Amino acid sequence: MQSHSHPGTTSSALTRLSVEVIRMTGADPNGYAHLPGLAPEHLHGNTYRTPAATTGRLADLTTVHVPWTDMAVLLVGQSHIGALGVWDYLITAAPTPLEGIQDAAAYFATVVDTATECLHIAEDGDHVTISHRSQADVTHEAACAIRAYALGILRQRLSQAAGRALVPLRVSLAARAPRRHDILSELYSTRVIHFEAPDSSITFRAADLKIPGPHTQPGLSTVLRRHADQILATAIPLHDWLSLFRTHLAAAHDEAAPTLAAVARRMALSTRTLQRRLDEHDTTWSGELENLRQTQITRLLETTDLSIDSIATRSGYANARALRRAVQRWYGTTPAALRSNSRRTFMTW
Structure with a gap:
């Protein structure tokens, strides 16, 4: 899988999501329609990988029109299950949410450019902390939005995997504190949000992530991992x-x-x-x-x-x-x- 990580590119699914959100802001399409990878056959063809510079530029342009907190919420709101392809199902169909997020971390390349982004999972007694590290070449505002979105989609997918809303013990964001962060409190279902952290992370009770999920089917995770390998190999x-x-x-x-x-x-x-x-x-x-x-x-x-x-x-x-x-x-x-x-x-x- 590592040999097919395709550095410098992101999935067309992530690009479609980015285009959908920038359209919602009312931005003029003439400002971005010419970008590499946005031709209809590439944007809507799951075989293709978009240049990371294109998704970065879309993020930059989006934060020109809306605050980074709003951009993060819009992205999560449009990220229905399946919007990010097989990566979503690796989480929601695993035997437990914890096993699902472990698979998702191993196959993060099916969505993002793993030359600049990664997920790290640490178990510490009764707690599990999932860290998202991003060094994407974007403006500060766009970087804040990307990091906030990453934690938001992690909470959403893990809640879907568990079959109930999971409340994190704490959230840390490698982003400056906004004037108001009510919108983020709603996104993460907690007011315990720390800003200007070295890395963005979200922490849950280990017990919440180790309960068998409602969508578990024997052998399905193995099939999904093989599918993810195939997607990366043929991209x-x-x-x-x-x-x-x-x-x-x-x-x-x-x-x-x-x-x-x-x-x-x-x-x-x-x-x-x-x-x-x-x-x-x-x-x-x-x-x-x-x-x-x-x-x-x-x-x-x-x-x-x-x-x-x-x-x-x-x-x-x-x-x-x-x-x-x-x-x-x-x-x-x-x-x-x-x-x-x-x-x-x-x-x-």
């Missing part, structure tokens, strides 16, 4: 503009022979702007298209029995002869030899 991280371009190019290639104009339309850009952006990233349309074709052709040769003619057609080459020239240029050999060598290597393994 497509969108680290930057070039990553986004390549996902659009691959999608266009899957549908038909891609053209510069077709991909530009997908990205809501003019062809001139698209060419300029490619140049800024030290690449070209023809070079990107050939790299995509090389990857696809190599995979088809190594994993299928399709004829060379069929592969040429699928890959956008005029005929098998053109494909053979391309493979010779890439690898200095023929498609048949490349296929044979790859299978011989597989047999050796």
Whole structure:
């Protein structure tokens, strides 16, 4: 799981939640709709991982329109079970709330950028303290909102896992004290809130977290952990503009022979702007298209029995002869030899 944590990205589920909340503030969509990862196919496709810079920018813009305390409450209010994907169910379907939050900490990467955020769980006699540490590159106001939201969603999910409202013994926030914190007292169901703490944390009675939950099913947690592993293993991280371009190019290639104009339309850009952006990233349309074709052709040769003619057609080459020239240029050999060598290597393994 650690090898698929995808640093620098967050889940599309978290991004959808962030977009929903910023819309609720009445912010002008023109101020954020252009951000990487917010194209409909990426925002609503659970396979994709949004650049962490995008979710950070959304948080920054939201706190321009509402106080950070209100932003935290809005986020929790929109976080129905399932809004954060499998992570929610890891908590609510575990044998006990404590086991659920332990799984959630281990699979925090299914939601956030674990290069900047983590959960730590400490048992101390009759108490269990869950700490949330965040070093996201955002403004101070946005950082306060993120930390307050994290503790709010933890209390909400643990209460849902327990089948009753859990009241924490104390809450500590790595945030400045607001003028009034009634809204936070309501969010956490306690007035025992300490501000300007080194780390944000929420503490419960251990007994409250060790009672079997009402949604427990034998073996379900194992299935959910496997599902979380699969989600992380198959995720497509969108680290930057070039990553986004390549996902659009691959999608266009899957549908038909891609053209510069077709991909530009997908990205809501003019062809001139698209060419300029490619140049800024030290690449070209023809070079990107050939790299995509090389990857696809190599995979088809190594994993299928399709004829060379069929592969040429699928890959956008005029005929098998053109494909053979391309493979010779890439690898200095023929498609048949490349296929044979790859299978011989597989047999050796």
